[in-house]
Amino acid sequence: MISTYRQNYNAAFSEEKYHEFVEGIKADWPEQLDFRVAETPVFVPAALKNKLIEACESFVDVIVGPHFKVKTQHAIPLSQHVPHENDHASFLAIDFAICKDSDGELIPQLIELQGFPSIFGFQSYVTEKFREYFPIPAEFSNYFSGVRSQAEYIAKLKEVIVADENPENVILLEIYPEQQKTRIDFTVTEAFLGVKAVCYTKIKKKDRKLYYEKDGRELEIKRIYNRLIFDDLTNFPDLQTDFNLTDDIDVTWVGHPNWFFRISKYTLPYLQSPYVPETRFLSEYGDEFPADLENYVLKPLFSFAGSGVKIHVELQDLKEICDPENWILQRKVNYEPVIQAPDGLVKCEIRMLYVWKDNAPRPELLTSLSRLSRGEMIGVRFNKDFTWVGGTTCFYEP
Structure with missing residues (x-):
C-alpha cells in the first residue's frame, strides 16, 4: 500500500528467505505452528491508519455508552449466561476489509467485531520475526498507545491478563489446547506471561473454587484468561467436566464469556458510520x-x-x-486487492486489537494483525494452494 516500501520489500524477498523465516518460527516453537504465515507484512499508510483508528474509536463510543448493556442483554443465550459479569469487556478485536471509496481512496469497512481476545502473544512474536528476516523500516511500528517495544507491549498484556496475581494462579482456558490451530499463541503467551494453557476437562472444582495441576502441585485458579467459546463445546456433547462455564464460582474472568455475545455480530446493526456497511x-x-x-x-x-x-x-x-x-x-463490501505480490495483487483484512484494564473508562488500542487472501473470502478453506496469503502483521507509517 506504500509503493516505495513495497518495492524494496519485494526486491529483497526470495523463496529461500521465506523458507528460513518459517523454519525459524518452527525452530523457536517446535510442532506448534499450524496455520499459514504469509510471505509479507502489510505496510499501512498514515491516512489509512488514521481512518482505522477513527472507525474503532467511534465504535468504542457506542460500547461505552449508557445503554449498551441494555441493548445487548438479549444477545446472551439464557442457557449460556455466566455469573459475575464485569462492567466491560477485557478485549476487543475489530475486523476491517480494506476497500476503496468513490474517490479511489483506501477506506476500511467493518466486517465483524468481537469482545474476545485474539492471538496477542504470537502477534508480537511474529512481528519481531519479520524484522529479523526482512527489511522493515525502523520508524514503522506495529504498536499503538505509546508502546515502543516488545517489553512494553508484554507489560501492557500482563496488566490486563495477570494483574496483581501470581501467574501460576492465572490460566489460559481452552478445550484441548494442544489440538487448537492457534496453540502456538498459547505457547508464546506462557513464555511471555507465565500463564499456562489448561484444558477445560483438567480443571477441578471444590466448593466455589477451581484448581489445576502443574508440576505435580495443585494450584488455585484466581483469574481465567478465557479463550474458550460455547460453540466449541457443542463439538463434544458427551464431555465430562468437573465444572461448567455457567457455574457460580470464585474466579475473575479476563474476557468474561458474556462479552463474547454482547460485542459480536449482534452489535453491528447498532453502529452507524461511513466505515460500517x-x-x-x-x-x-x-x-x-x-x-x-x-x-x-x-x-x-x-x-x-x-x-x-x-x-x-x-x-x-x-x-x-x-x-x-x-x-x-x-x-x-468489495475488498480492494492492495498488496502487490510477485504474481499479482492480494486482498487484505486488518484486525485492530484492544485491551481493556479493569476499571479503565475505555479500552486501549495495542496492536493489530492482518490476513491476506486471494480467495472468495478471508479464511484457510478459501485460500488453499495459494501463496502470499495467510496471517501476517502490519507496520504503520508514522
Missing part, C-alpha cells in the same frame, strides 16, 4: 427482503470463524430461516 437483523425485514440479494451476505449471530456464513444468498434461504432474530443481512 449496511447491516440489519433479518427479523427487521419481515417479508420485504432486498431485491438485490446478490449484494448481501447472510450471517448467523452466534457462530465463529466464518461458520454458517452464506455469501451467495437466495430468497429461499431467507424464507427457510425459522429464527430470523438470530441472523443478520449485511451488504457486501
Whole structure:
C-alpha cells in the first residue's frame, strides 16, 4: 500500500528467505505452528491508519455508552449466561476489509467485531520475526498507545491478563489446547506471561473454587484468561467436566464469556458510520427482503470463524430461516486487492486489537494483525494452494 516500501520489500524477498523465516518460527516453537504465515507484512499508510483508528474509536463510543448493556442483554443465550459479569469487556478485536471509496481512496469497512481476545502473544512474536528476516523500516511500528517495544507491549498484556496475581494462579482456558490451530499463541503467551494453557476437562472444582495441576502441585485458579467459546463445546456433547462455564464460582474472568455475545455480530446493526456497511437483523425485514440479494451476505449471530456464513444468498434461504432474530443481512463490501505480490495483487483484512484494564473508562488500542487472501473470502478453506496469503502483521507509517 506504500509503493516505495513495497518495492524494496519485494526486491529483497526470495523463496529461500521465506523458507528460513518459517523454519525459524518452527525452530523457536517446535510442532506448534499450524496455520499459514504469509510471505509479507502489510505496510499501512498514515491516512489509512488514521481512518482505522477513527472507525474503532467511534465504535468504542457506542460500547461505552449508557445503554449498551441494555441493548445487548438479549444477545446472551439464557442457557449460556455466566455469573459475575464485569462492567466491560477485557478485549476487543475489530475486523476491517480494506476497500476503496468513490474517490479511489483506501477506506476500511467493518466486517465483524468481537469482545474476545485474539492471538496477542504470537502477534508480537511474529512481528519481531519479520524484522529479523526482512527489511522493515525502523520508524514503522506495529504498536499503538505509546508502546515502543516488545517489553512494553508484554507489560501492557500482563496488566490486563495477570494483574496483581501470581501467574501460576492465572490460566489460559481452552478445550484441548494442544489440538487448537492457534496453540502456538498459547505457547508464546506462557513464555511471555507465565500463564499456562489448561484444558477445560483438567480443571477441578471444590466448593466455589477451581484448581489445576502443574508440576505435580495443585494450584488455585484466581483469574481465567478465557479463550474458550460455547460453540466449541457443542463439538463434544458427551464431555465430562468437573465444572461448567455457567457455574457460580470464585474466579475473575479476563474476557468474561458474556462479552463474547454482547460485542459480536449482534452489535453491528447498532453502529452507524461511513466505515460500517449496511447491516440489519433479518427479523427487521419481515417479508420485504432486498431485491438485490446478490449484494448481501447472510450471517448467523452466534457462530465463529466464518461458520454458517452464506455469501451467495437466495430468497429461499431467507424464507427457510425459522429464527430470523438470530441472523443478520449485511451488504457486501468489495475488498480492494492492495498488496502487490510477485504474481499479482492480494486482498487484505486488518484486525485492530484492544485491551481493556479493569476499571479503565475505555479500552486501549495495542496492536493489530492482518490476513491476506486471494480467495472468495478471508479464511484457510478459501485460500488453499495459494501463496502470499495467510496471517501476517502490519507496520504503520508514522
